[in-house]
Amino acid sequence: MSAAAPDETEIAGDSRLGGGLGLLVRIAEWIGVESALCCGEALGAAWWALRGPRRARVREQIARAFPERDPAWVDATARGVFLHLGLGLAEGLLLAGRHRGALLERAEVEGLEHLRAACDLAGDRGVLLASAHLGNWELAGAKLAEMGLPVAAVYRDPGRPALEQALLRIRGPAVAAIPMGPRAGVQFLRALEGGRTVLALLDQRARREESVFVTFFSREAATRVAPIKLAARAGVPIVCGWAQRGPDRRCHRLTIQPALQPARSDSDDDKVVQRVLQQVTAELEQAIRATPEQWIWTHRRWRTPRDANDET
Numbered sequence: 001m002s003a004a005a006p007d008e009t010e011i012a013g014d015s016r017l018g019g020g021l022g023l024l025v026r027i028a029e030w031i032g033v034e035s036a037l038c039c040g041e042a043l044g045a046a047w048w049a050l051r052g053p054r055r056a057r058v059r060e061q062i063a064r065a066f067p068e069r070d071p072a073w074v075d076a077t078a079r080g081v082f083l084h085l086g087l088g089l090a091e092g093l094l095l096a097g098r099h100r101g102a103l104l105e106r107a108e109v110e111g112l113e114h115l116r117a118a119c120d121l122a123g124d125r126g127v128l129l130a131s132a133h134l135g136n137w138e139l140a141g142a143k144l145a146e147m148g149l150p151v152a153a154v155y156r157d158p159g160r161p162a163l164e165q166a167l168l169r170i171r172g173p174a175v176a177a178i179p180m181g182p183r184a185g186v187q188f189l190r191a192l193e194g195g196r197t198v199l200a201l202l203d204q205r206a207r208r209e210e211s212v213f214v215t216f217f218s219r220e221a222a223t224r225v226a227p228i229k230l231a232a233r234a235g236v237p238i239v240c241g242w243a244q245r246g247p248d249r250r251c252h253r254l255t256i257q258p259a260l261q262p263a264r265s266d267s268d269d270d271k272v273v274q275r276v277l278q279q280v281t282a283e284l285e286q287a288i289r290a291t292p293e294q295w296i297w298t299h300r301r302w303r304t305p306r307d308a309n310d311e312t
Contacts, residue, residue: 018162028093033102036090037250044086048079055082058297065217066292080293084135087249091136096169100142107143111241111256115149115197118237118259126150126196127259128231128238132203132284133296135243138170140254141199145174152176152191153199154184154227185230192234200227202277203284203295205304212270213306214278216285222304228277238276240283244291257283 028036048055059078066074094103118127131137145151153175158164168177176196178187191198203216206224213220231238237259244253260276288295 014160014162017160018165021162021166025093025097028090029097029099033094033099034250036094036099037087040086040088040090041083041249042086043089044082044084045079047086048082052082054298057300058082061297061301062292064219077293078297081295081297083249084245084294085296085298087245088136091139092166092170095139095142095172096166100172103139104143104146106250107139107243107252107254109143109147109254109256111258112147114256114258115144115239115241118239119195119197121259122195122236124195125234125236126152126192126194126198127236128192128227129197129199129256130202130227130238130240130280130284131199131242132288133201133299134203134284134288134291135245135294136252137201137243138167139252140241140243141175142170142172143252143254144197145172150176150194150196151199152178152188152196154178154180154188154201156180185226188227188230189234192231192236198227198231200224202227202280203288203301204299205301208304211304212274212277214274214281216281216301219302220306221281221302222306223277223281225273225277228273228280232273232276238280240280242284242287244287245294255287 031039046052055078058081059074062077062081063069063071063074066077069077091103094100115127115129131140141151141153151174153171155167155177157179158167171177176191178184178191178198188198202224204224206222208222210224210226211222212225214223215221216223228238239256239259241254241256244255245251246253260279
């Protein structure tokens with residue numbers, strides 16, 4: 001069944017949203033990079049101070065993930081999450097405007113030789129770059145594309161055309177888009193066959209029917225498995241990588257790890273696929289532990305239980 005066409009109210013609302021986002025991009029262009037980033041930080045600080053939505057959720061999840069930490073550390077880390085989100089919003093506006101180049105100049109890549117080695121191993125095909133909602137993950141993909149690497153990125157449709165267009169503008173035309181949906185697998189494999197590095201974020205909760213459970217911060221977490229299966233089916237390397245802000249919160253580092261390589265025949269072996277996904281998850285967890293204030297704790301990562309009757 002096809003989706004219902006949007007009514008006039010939805011079209012008008014989306015038009016206003018698009019206009020508002022365009023205005024914010026122009027304002028960020030006008031005030032410049034540093035002023036925009038300061039505004040983003042101020043927004044995040046105000047959100048925390050005024051007890052904005054999801055503040056309690058962030059604090060609760062950090063406390064559960066780091067039970068050995070005292071409440072003062074948990075509060076400081078949770079506040080840092082909102083500073084980071086505010087910065088990410090400002091950086092998104094800057095990436096969509098004329099200051100894009102200046103922002104990308106602040107990002108460096110560590111371990112690029114690992115990605116190049118994986119590409120050499122793949123031959124004329126691409127590789128899977130498994131990452132997380134850590135640091136500015138959108139800037140990471142844009143940086144690789146700016147360096148001349150063919151990149152594709154899997155993303156979830158935000159549900160509003162204006163938001164989707166804004167997301168694609170932030171990534172830039174050099175990053176091929178793979179929206180989640182019925183044809184995502186076909187587009188994913190075509191991107192790999194075309195020699196693209198496919199960026200997939202594998203650190204959020206997935207529906208039970210499209211996930212397997214792996215250990216994440218000592219708790220079972222339902223994790224999307226399709227990208228691992230598709231990479232194994234294509235016989236291409238899997239590389240873990242992530243972005244992190246520097247201590248000044250203005251510069252960025254994209255870290256790329258040595259490649260994993262499941263054999264092509266392993267794509268239908270559930271145990272092997274789960275083992276690889278657990279290895280990927282463990283590497284991403286290690287990066288998140290190093291800079292927990294830069295991860296998206298607003299997301300209910302552990303909400304999907306293994307037992308459908310379990311309401312944790």
